[in-house]
Amino acid sequence: MAEHPALDDSVALWSAPAAERAGRPLLILLHGYGADEHDLFGLVPYLPPQFVVAALRAPLAPPFPAPGYSWYPIEGLDGRDATHVTDAASLVVDWIDAVSADSPVGLLGFSQGAAVALQAMRLQPERFAFAVNLSGYATPGALPGDAALAIRRPPVFWGRGTHDDVIPSFLVEHTVMWLPEHADLSGRLYQGLTHSVSEPELDDVRIFLDKQLEHIASDSKT
Template identity: 65%
Template structure:
């Protein structure tokens, strides 16, 4: 747990080759626990084509026999440790800083643990991102140095979750319900009948939100 997380640049899925990325808005996707970069990349065809999509792989390995990768542990003594989540988010911000180049804008979108990363990255670097999308995620209940600047800037954030989602602990959902409106321009929706997943209705709402965040020509 003491090692500094680092994202593997060789494990990133891009929707466009380097020659086709200049000057376009960049959207970085973060998967959930036990998954990998291929998971959310499957959403790319359903998102506005103006974005260059980059789906990254989380830097940590869950304990055997859980497959895939994680942003922070959910089990044992370090389960949901916000400091580990913050360390992974710092690694994410560092990687984005290295690839953003002349992107017209940069946004982050994540599911579950990736949704936590989206909010955490926004809190770490409020001026670095134009918006965030958190699907079935939450805001960690610990202060970060960028929180005051975030509350002043109030970037747009879409937070979607299922009414039947019992994976995210209720106290974390309750904290997020209170915390987000005081720090961001929130677009939130709870989807009836949805558990810990992404529905077609939610994906449609996300696509609409993303279109509204496109930089003006």
């Protein structure tokens, strides 16, 4: 069984220094398998500048010779074990709670990071304002927070490619059924896109995030 050490706060990348973060919404970036915190941080110029963006590093090292880091194992007898996804999401929640007590928080993940983002929302349905799921999936199995999440229905953007052959089809099929029941779902299937992110998808993500900023601003006035 894989162990999940605490997230290394010293390697987190921030779009703004500590003195400029107070009172601003926080967007957490969760990279995919074999990558690191630098991978999605390159998206910062494409994201609304109102967000303070933090890119985290996953806690596990994939088996040699795979590079980078992973949130949970996808190989071996316990590969894609739902408990490992939940453990990783718990670490993300703990890290966020330590750095942001009051600010609205959104999650943006790619592949494994997207699965962890959705799992974090299930752990704390009231904690997160929205999630962006890029080439990821919802983890099968029930969690105690699912009923509350289905009532709250936070906004979720799901983007994936027609030529993505990395995520198993049964996980895509599960997500197609699960997400509309638990979230205010928007998104798009991108023709010809593989297991990656395209410029049209980033344009759609930007539109989605701009809408979330409007909702956050509206909620702050009520």
